[in-house]
Amino acid sequence: MPLSAHPPxxxxxxxxxxxxxxxxxxxSGDGGDPADLLAQVLSEHGLATGPFTDSHTPHDRSGALCGAALLVSAAAGAAMVGGSPGKPTPAPAIPDIAVVVYEHGEPTVRPPGPPGFSLGAWRPSWDRGEHAEAVRAVRAAIGRGDVYQVNLVGHTRARYTGDPGEALGRVATLPEARYAGGLAGDGWAVASSSPERLVTVSAGRVTTGPIKGTRPATQAGRAELLASVKERAEHVMIVDLERNDLAHIARPGTIEVPELFGIRRWRGLWQAESTVTAELADGVDLAAVLRAVCPGGSVTGTPKLSALDTIAALEPVGRGPSMGALGYLTAEGRLDLGLTIRTVAADGEYLHLWAGGGITWRSDPDEEVAEAAAKAAPVKALLAG
Incomplete structure (x- = not known):
């Protein structure tokens, strides 16, 4: 399924x-350690996969090798840390890990697809009542002390006819998205307009940028987000989780939070974002980085493994390529992956979209259902043109 957009x-x-x-x-059914297998494949094709603290010269001295696009699903990320993979994906045509190695040359011209693209009605995998009841179940789990926070995600799909490439392209080329882009394979495509950095590794430093906290992009919405005790507490919990994740691969004493609870705009929403960074410890390679940050803390919860168990029990379907990672590894060893929120996937019959939010003890079920709908709405609008 061709997609006229480059990877993020x-x-x-x-x-x-x-x-x-x-x-x-x-x-997931292929077996083996996905982090090790991914790193091994990239290394075999001449890409630098670590240790990231070493200097690297690309194996391909001709300069033809550019790098590789990486797509890692939520289930693959969970497998990397021994967590529950959740329910089966509603889009099994899309692999849990996809790698496309690129060289420099003339790009392939995308042939025109079937005319007359049409998108049907969106059909959610759970209704508003079921979503609200899952929020209550998370609050009960928090009350028992099983978890402190869980990110609940819902799924919806719409049947399409014709070529979805143009619609996906609108998502994959959104200028205000830090990780706008896409990836496609045989019978599938993924397009992302994600504003969130999962991980960047460059010059011996590792950085992540969790986003947690959302309000409408109005003056009142901005003031409400800044004043919300619930949103700030939820956000700080995830920042602490990310600090703990980076501690597995960081040089002791180097973890810093240069920005906490900064306010950013994405389409019609304000979102709270922080930056967590550290110096990498000696010997850290690509597999170690992926195990440290996948799946992303802002879309799982804390403690991460307990949150994954709760997610697997409550969400009606798997997360597929959403809530995972999509980005690029250069031939020189610079890694930059976005978290696949605000992401749509296509198989041969349906477009799939996932959206949700973090649940804490203070969460109101109806408000959480409305927040998930608000996050999905701009992507649906882009797809509709």
Whole structure:
């Protein structure tokens, strides 16, 4: 399924001259350690996968090798840390890990797809009442002390006819999205307009940028977000989780939070974002980085493994390629992955969309259902044109 958009985080000088060299994919039923297998495949194709504190010279001295796009599903991320993978994905055509290795050259011209794209009605995998009841179940789990916070995500899908490429392209090229882009394979495509950084590794430093806390992009909404005790407490819990995640790969004493609860705009929403960064410890490679940050804390909860168990019990379907990672690893070893929120997936029959939010003891079920709908609405509008 062709997609006329480059992957997120591709170096700007390379965007118009990407040519596919090879591809690789992995699904949960394939077995093996997905972090190790991914790193091994990339290394075999000449890409620097660590240790990231070492200097790297690309194996391909001709300069033809550019890098690789990486797609990691939520289930693959859970497998990397021994967590519950959740329910089966509603979009099994899309692999749990997809790798596309690129070289520099003339890009392939995308052929026109079938005319007359049409998108049907969105059909959620749970109704508003079921979503609200799941919020209450999370609050009960918090009351028992099982978890402190859980991110609940719902799924919806719409049948389409014709070629979805143009609609997906609107999502994948949204200018205000830090990780706007997409990836496609045989019979599937993923388009993301994510504002959230999962992880960047560059020059021996690792950085993550959790987003947690949402309000309408009005003056009143901004003031309400800044004043919300619930949103700030939820946000700080995730920042602490990310600090703990980075501690597994950081040089002791180097973890910093240079920005806490900064307010950013994405489409019609204000969102609270922080930056957590550290120096990498010696010997840290790509597999270790993925195990430290996947799946992202802002879309799981804390403690992470207990949150994954709760998610698996309550969400009606799997998260597929959403709430995972999509980005780029350069030939020189710079890693930049966005968290696949505000992300839509296509198989041969449906477009799939996931959205949710973090649940704490203070959460109101009806408000949480409304927040998930508010997050999905701009993506639905882009798809509808």
């Amino acid at each position: 985080a591709v170096p700007s000088a390379c965007r118009d001259r990407l040519r596919v060299r090879t591809t690789w994919s992995w699904r």
